Amino acid sequence: MQTKNIGLRNIEVADTKISAVDGINGKLIYRGYDILDLVKKSTFEETACMLLNDDLPSKTVLSEFNDKLIASRKVPEGLEKNLKNLPKTANPMDVLQSLVAILAAYENEKLDDRPSNYTRAIDLISKLPIIVACWDRIRNGKEIVQPSKDLSHAANFLYMLTGNIPDNEFARILDICLILHAEHSFNASTFAAREVASTRAHMHAAVSAGIGALSGELHGGANFQVMKMLLDIRTEENVEPWIKEKLAHDKKIMGMGHAIYKTFDPRAEVLRELSRRLSEKTGEPWYKITKKVEDVTAEEMKKVKGSDIFPNVDLYSASAYYMLKIPMDLNTPIFAISRVAGWTAHIIEEKFAEAAPKPMLYRPKAVYVGKYCGPSGCEYVPLEKRQQ
Numbered sequence: 440m441q442t443k444n445i446g447l448r449n450i451e452v453a454d455t456k457i458s459a460v461d462g463i464n465g466k467l468i469y470r471g472y473d474i475l476d477l478v479k480k481s482t483f484e485e486t487a488c489m490l491l492n493d494d495l496p497s498k499t500v501l502s503e504f505n506d507k508l509i510a511s512r513k514v515p516e517g518l519e520k521n522l523k524n525l526p527k528t529a530n531p532m533d534v535l536q537s538l539v540a541i542l543a544a545y546e547n548e549k550l551d552d553r554p555s556n557y558t559r560a561i562d563l564i565s566k567l568p569i570i571v572a573c574w575d576r577i578r579n580g581k582e583i584v585q586p587s588k589d590l591s592h593a594a595n596f597l598y599m600l601t602g603n604i605p606d607n608e609f610a611r612i613l614d615i616c617l618i619l620h621a622e623h624s625f626n627a628s629t630f631a632a633r634e635v636a637s638t639r640a641h642m643h644a645a646v647s648a649g650i651g652a653l654s655g656e657l658h659g660g661a662n663f664q665v666m667k668m669l670l671d672i673r674t675e676e677n678v679e680p681w682i683k684e685k686l687a688h689d690k691k692i693m694g695m696g697h698a699i700y701k702t703f704d705p706r707a708e709v710l711r712e713l714s715r716r717l718s719e720k721t722g723e724p725w726y727k728i729t730k731k732v733e734d735v736t737a738e739e740m741k742k743v744k745g746s747d748i749f750p751n752v753d754l755y756s757a758s759a760y761y762m763l764k765i766p767m768d769l770n771t772p773i774f775a776i777s778r779v780a781g782w783t784a785h786i787i788e789e790k791f792a793e794a795a796p797k798p799m800l801y802r803p804k805a806v807y808v809g810k811y812c813g814p815s816g817c818e819y820v821p822l823e824k825r826q827q
């Protein structure tokens with residue numbers, strides 16, 4: 440008899456050449472390259488280009504990629520009208536998800552070949568930050584800032600958000616955050632995107648499904664919850680009682696724990712250092728408070744459950760974004776701005792994998808545990824005769 444696997448943990452459902460996550464040794468590899476090396480030597484643009492291709496790009500491939508990315512830095516007029524018609528209280532992840540779905544209307548999705556999907560992927564990578572920045576301006580009653588063709592991807596996002604050319608160090612810190620969040624194998628949102636692509640739905644449908652999956656607090660939504668937690672804790676002294684109280688009530692500590700990493704998440708290691716640098720530069724207390732959250736949670740989990748727990752990618756990214764003066768509810772959209780590189784690479788792999796085993800329509804099985812009234816089913820009772 441087959442055993443159930445709730446949550447599909449450790450089930451291998453496809454081959455991928457895009458990334459490898461080693462949860463035991465705390466390693467994350469994109470297309471063969473260690474992210475710890477990429478954050479030192481690469482940029483988000485180069486990393487995204489590599490994810491969509493097979494290897495580090497040549498000068499020509501990267502320059503064509505950059506040209507297309509910059510050429511796509513605009514919001515179709517109709518889309519701007521859509522944004523302006525939305526209630527100002529709309530959640531930015533909902534806005535992003537619906538706007539990405541609407542972007543399909545501006546595309547000829549019938550061309551579902553590899554080159555069209557590659558171009559579409561670059562367009563989406565370019566447009567997601569623009570949608571997020573425009574939405575933030577619109578909901579705050581401010582004029583949209585037109586994109587710059589001279590700034591990097593990260594710097595242009597900060598510029599469109601604030602109207603000011605960002606400090607170089609801030610822009611590079613955001614660039615590193617984007618590299619770190621770009622790809623993570625079959626996480627929930629990537630699996631959602633691939634699952635939709637497996638039905639032969641188009642790229643926009645698959646990416647908007649990915650955004651929906653990312654919005655939940657057990658996935659990308661955790662970084663927003665982390666910042667809410669830090670603001671609630673406020674001081675280093677409050678960390679210990681706060682964490683103890685939550686754990687005593689069986690509550691999860693956001694930003695801690697991971698389904699795959701059973702050691703330090705390598706991304707958290709880099710983000711911890713970025714948060715430390717930003718705290719030093721801005722004089723804000725968030726690094727020290729976050730570090731204490733990490734330490735106290737680890738100690739308490741060891742005492743209570745006898746198990747180890749480590750910070751994940753969301754713990755230190757929350758305070759890093761806060762110190763970059765990014766509104767808290769844009770934490771998860773920033774995750775999406777970056778992860779769209781991984782989603783689109785996976786959608787292309789799902790649609791055009793050349794080697795066996797080729798992907799096929801995902802269709803897991805569920806065990807029916809509902810009412811059973813015999814092989815011919817329950818007797819249908821007319822509405823007026825049912826118990827009221």
Ligand SMILES: CC(C)(COP(=O)(O)OP(=O)(O)OC[C@H]1O[C@@H](n2cnc3c(N)ncnc32)[C@H](O)[C@@H]1OP(=O)(O)O)[C@@H](O)C(=O)NCCC(=O)NCCS
Nearest residue numbers: 656657658661690691692693694695696697698751752753
């Ligand atoms: C990500 C997450 C869903 C993984 O869950 P998981 O695969 O069940 O993790 P584990 O199997 O290692 O959990 C082992 C135990 O630790 C507990 N645990 C895991 N993460 C925890 C956390 N952040 N706070 C408190 N307890 C936690 C689990 O409830 C489980 O307890 P149990 O054995 O009594 O059932 C979980 O760690 C979590 O909810 N973290 C907080 C949300 C978050 O930061 N998400 C972003 C992930 S990148």
